[in-house]
Amino acid sequence: MTGQPFRIAEGGRIDRAKPLTFTFDGRAYQGFQGDTLASALLANGVRVVGRSFKYHRPRGIVTAGSEEPNALVQLRAGGRTEPNTRATCIELFDGLSAESQNRWPSVDFDLHALTGLFSRFMPSGFYYKTFKWPAWMWMTYEKFIRHAAGMGRSPTVADPDRYDHRYGHCDVLIAGAGPAGLAAALAAGRTGARVIVADERCEPGGSLLDHAATQGGPSAPSAAADWIAQSVAELEAMPEVTLLRRCTVFGYYDHNMLGLLEQVADHQSQSQSKADPFQPRQRLWQVRAKQVVLATGAIERPIVFAGNDRPGVMLAAAARAYVNRYGVRPGNRAVVFTNNDSAYEAALDLAAAGVAVAAIVDCRAEGGALTETARAQGMDCLTGYAVVAAKGGKRVTGVTVMALAEDGDAGGKVTGGRRAIACDLVCVSGGWNPTVHLHSQSRGKVRFDDAIAAFVPGESFQAERSAGAARGTFATAACRAEGAAAGGEAARLAGFGDTPPPAPSGDEPRQAALAPAGAPLWSVPQAPGGHGKRFVDQQHDVTAEDVALAVREGYHSVEHLKRYTTLGMATDQGRTSNVIGLAILAQLLGKDIAAVGATTFRPPYTPVCLGAITGRETGRHFAPTRRSAMHPWHQARGARFVAAGMWLRPQFYARPNEAMMDAIHREAKHVRQHVGMVDVSTLGKIDIQGPDAAEFLNRVYINGFKKLETGRCRYGVMLREDGLVFDDGTVTRLSENRYLMTTTTAHAGPVMAHLEYHLQVTWPELKVHVVSVTEEWSAIAIAGPHSRAVLERVAGGIDMSNRAFPFMGFRQGAVAGVPGRVFRISFSGELAYEINVPADHGLFVWEAMMEAGGAFDIIPYGTEAMSILRTEKGHVVGGEIDGRTSADDLGFGRMMSQAKDFIGKHSARRPGLVDGHRQQLVGLTPTDRKTRIPRGARIVAEPIGQVPKSGAATPVGMIGAVTSQCYSPNLDTPIALALVERGRDRHGEILYAASPVAGITVPVTVRDPVFIDPQGERLRG
Amino acid sequence: MLLIPCPWCGERDEDEFTYGGEAHIARPASPDALTDAEWADYLFMRKNTKGLFQERWMHAHGCRRWFNMVRDTVTHEITAVYRMGGKPPERTDS
């Protein structure tokens, strides 16, 4: 355990009474409650927190916020591990463990840093130019790059934590709770509007929290701290206001829908979060807001100079935050480099905290408003100077300073002698970029404001407005005034409050001290003879030289530049680098920044875990599970279940010590010899009623339905309007104006939608109602020679004789005492019935029928046996009705009525659907009657021999494919259904079922697809 | 994500709806009388409007009613919804 050598004795918003232990790269350290991982590492003197992406240079902490480009760590371990988390955003908790990324074998000694020595071989576009060619080498290169880059590791085990989703509706959503956001919330909240305020940090207050004056406490009360506390107290007392801490507004979507990520438990230790078992780790909000106020603040940007990535070079405001908010000295001796006044405030705060300020290097010839104040405190202010290089390896040891030849010229030249200044901290400020991301995501325009040399929100596209620093207003009082005005306006437009809010007083200038004067200095040119790398995008290792190279190679559009150099495409999305890259591009092209344009910002603003997006919809909660009423019975009989859409269906019922295939073959054989029952509750059932029901059915099926009599069933085939087969099923006329349609399990939903569409859109004049009754009825199919005898025992009130109740007949009556519907239809080709009873009685009736069947050796059978039975009968299912087959392909050509129009009729006679070369349904048996026909095999006319590995394969014409295959226990031979070119003309031919996947080719005989009882004597018997 | 005003249920999230493409395409009364080209025009040819577009939506996870909507395909602004069989409001492009 090390001490905290860089911790200031007192002050800051940390709780020194609550020490916390954490480990970084396996080493234990101590910090305090209120620290971030970054501030705690700095307090412990840890400066190198990672290695860079391409050159593996040592990297340190640059910022104190979510814009951090360097300090990415792998947080936690096991299923809770999370790569690419920013140390600057991780609130410290006891027992936290994190590892640096991008380093091998350690951050201090990194073999890959040697690539830095060869970096002239790895310029921009290097991947594209080198690794992409020859193509076959890419796989090799890619592995190397992935390992070398090592952007964290994905977890390899499931995340044990819970993530929630929540929907929110509000009148005013406010993003950000800094001075502008809090003022907006108060103004909106006081009107009684429903307000949601979300702020990414753990405490409202925004940048005020980083200021020395805000730290307050009993010994040093401050107006800013009091204002924050009073504002928060007032907001929390308002019943219609929701104040969300640790909650980032990450996305702005159409019609004022915003995505929020609330990090509910990320700041807690394992034991803390266990205390509430129902607490999620994170909560994803989708909020529909009538009006939005964006008070997202501004992000300081660096200035590019040679060696600007050395650990110890950080943003001035970050250094200020570490000193004031966290009580940490990020160094002992600082050089401040700036083009504006804000860094002076940082310098003064650093000095007050005991950090020696070696020099303030101000590129402005005259300095600024605070230059004299700093000089009065004995600080060496070098105005008209720039830092041209930072020296040092794992830690900055000093800077070289030179005079600027032209005052503040963006492309300025450096001149005169060099002056070396020793330091271990360089605080840089190149101005401030308003955080316009959400405004841009909402499709609002941005414009470049020369006064502050930054993009500011332009015209809004949705119901949103920006306030405070997000709009380029930096003075605190002006931010509050602007926030109040924006909050009041938003509430008023949402229908609350009628007095227009007071106009901003204008006492204080909007920009205060934060804007660079005149043309800002974006990047400092190399000193004569200098060659240090000048980084624009530290996370992707993109240098100013890379941008120049891209421009030389013709990548003049900003979008092309981004993709070629990968500038701004890392996990930080170029928060600190985009505008600088754009400015350098503009300089090189000799254009204004406004003319070069801005890139579009896209969600998410900060990374969002997949876990949060998935929410609770994982594992068995991914989709609902549908079970029939007879499910418990199947379970008790040891059924193995198979998923059919969302349904669970019994696949087979194995007896003790019975193998799966044996059970399936036994069931399929038993049904044809005796009797069996299968649960068919999953089939779609649609109740169709109305005086025009018959006409409607006539239009949606290819065959005629007008003559279907009451008490009769008819098989029907539906086409899509493009002429291809959609679904098949039966329709029963229950009474004069009432029909029951059945569909396949898979198509129950789509068929219902199809019927609704045509009733509402195509033929609204038809008087027909349709309603899905799938769940209302339990359905049992009983099949086999003894099925009539079994049914007679439970449905004695119905005359089951062949004459009274013929094939395709329908009767209503009691089954086991339950009012039910009995249909004499057959999927298996055996004498069979389907019984529908109200769903709640399904289990009772099933059990009664099983009992009644005991005398006939009845068995339950599953979907596998059912599939064998239907294949033996040549019935088509999903494998054949795959959205590519016509009615004629499947042998339904003659069912198509010529006497009427129906959906798909015109298309069905398109040349492509009637040409003689189409593939038609056939049956196949292996010529040896033994070898199983491979699943999905291709049908070819010639046998395929072994193709030598090196040689080119000879193309073989495919004339069809196997669509269903099984072993038929009733015929004792493998069988298959297939679609084969001109198949109906080929009965008797020998073809080959070739499976390159299985590596076998089976000679097969083509035949009629109905293998059993082609005359249908069994089912009519 | 769009906020769609179902004429029967009021404003609901886009998630609850399915899209039905261009509105006011009537199925020909006598398909048999049409040439293949005329039939293809009914079945396949659709406008690709930039601007106000009349289209069909269905409130699938709600009332399951089809209705017509006028939406600006550039801005996603919804300027009108009306029932099936209703007349589109004036001043639309398509």
Ligand SMILES: [Zn+2]
């Ligand atoms: Zn609705």
